[in-house]
Amino acid sequence: MAKFTFGQIAKEVRLTYNGDKTDIPIVGLEHIVPKELTVTNYDINTNNTFTKSFKKGQILFGRRRAYQHKAAIATFNGICSGDITVIEPIEGMVYPALLPFIVQNDAFFSHAVQGSAGSLSPRVKWEHLSSYEIELPSIEEQRVLAEKLWAAYRLKESYKRLLAATDEMVKSQFIEMFGNPLSSKQKNxxxxxxxxxxxxxxxxxxxxxxxxxxxxxxxxxxxxxxxxxxxxxxxxxxxxxxxxxxxxxxxxxxxxxxxxxxxxxxxxxxxxxxxxxxxxxxxxxxxxxxxxxxxxxxxxxxxxxxxxxxxxxxxxxxxxxxxxxxxxxxxxxxVPSIEEQRHFEAIYKQADKSKFELRKSIDAIDQVIKSLING
CATH class of the missing domain: 3.90.220.20 (DNA methylase specificity domains)
Structure with a gap:
């Protein structure tokens, strides 16, 4: 294991976009979901003053209010807010697929928050982020670690999709049993x-x-x-x-x-x-x-x-x-009969049990990811 500063393994990318913004993905802080590893949301053709350019595969780090844990890999090329720091790995210094996990680590965000300045909208500068210290194994060991981390993350995402599907099932069941509550035609x-x-x-x-x-x-x-x-x-x-x-x-x-x-x-x-x-x-x-x-x-x-x-x-x-x-x-x-409501209640409770088990699995995966990063 060797000790590095973050600035030795990654660099800030400062590229300005001056072309036509038509149909170009625009990313603000609101599009980055806290603690998610990828960013998939964006706006297009909206009025904005953003000029910072980023490319697919680079990391978008929310430098304003860093305590919100917003940092994710761009899955497309686009333009982003000035409150986002664009980061990419330095070739040969860190395995690229590992860098997102280094950034998403609690210790990295804690370091970022400590160096944030400002009262209402604290921001952290690259100079402070680059001073973060980390120990890393060889590139080959980093590759193996990154593969394990991404496998765990993909499993976690599959559980989250099941959670969302369970929620949608309950809503669909409500509509099927009782109808759309805003419809002019009601079953009851x-x-x-x-x-x-x-x-x-x-x-x-x-x-x-x-x-x-x-x-x-x-x-x-x-x-x-x-x-x-x-x-x-x-x-x-x-x-x-x-x-x-x-x-x-x-x-x-x-x-x-x-x-x-x-x-x-x-x-x-x-x-x-x-x-x-x-x-x-x-x-x-x-x-x-x-x-x-x-x-x-x-x-x-x-x-x-x-x-x-x-x-x-x-x-x-x-x-x-x-x-x-x-x-x-x-x-x-x-208003359905109380018997119908109780039938729906049984369905809701069963779905809740399934969601509880899914959340336990997601929490367990989070612990595995943390142990792999910190181990």
């Missing part, structure tokens, strides 16, 4: 959503002491695919004011942009003492016994068409746009 009697569930129910009289624990759910603890993540316990007295109250089996719906558009929402389950306190940016939908199931409510409110319609009815400006409770109250929906 139309009712206001506010008649099918209690929206933002009042907090009842609670016998808890201030030192008793309840679950605390910030917006960051709600996923975009219907789950609660990393729920914390907090003393009731510390959160009883200024937060949203909910109980087990209530459905949380993120009302503020961009969380609403991104699909944040979940069923509250396993709450400490059966009580949760969370962000004021949640609407709470409480199922009504024998009328609605939390899984039907969650699936309905997570349907892309439901969120798209809700987005058109938001009020406010900029990043402070919100879906009003009245919109949910008056949303007209065909």
């Amino acid at each position: 009697e139309l009712k206001k959503l506010g008649e099918c569930c209690c929206i933002n129910p009042r907090r009842p009289n609670i016998t808890l002491h201030d030192t008793d624990k309840v679950s605390f759910v910030p917006m960051s603890a709600v996923s975009e695919d219907g789950h609660l993540l990393d729920i914390l316990d907090e003393e009731y007295g510390k959160v009883k004011k200024g937060f949203t109250y909910f109980e087990n089996n209530d459905v949380l719906f993120a009302k503020i942009t961009p969380c609403m558009e991104n699909g944040k929402g979940a069923i509250a389950q396993g709450l400490t003492n059966g009580i949760g306190m969370g962000s004021t940016e949640f609407h709470v939908l409480r199922p009504i016994n024998e009328i609605s199931s939390p899984y039907w409510l969650l699936a309905l409110t997570q349907m892309p068409v439901f969120r798209e319609r809700a987005a058109k009815n938001m009020s406010g400006t900029g990043g402070q746009k919100r879906v009003a409770a009245a919109y949910l109250e008056h949303f007209m929906v065909g």
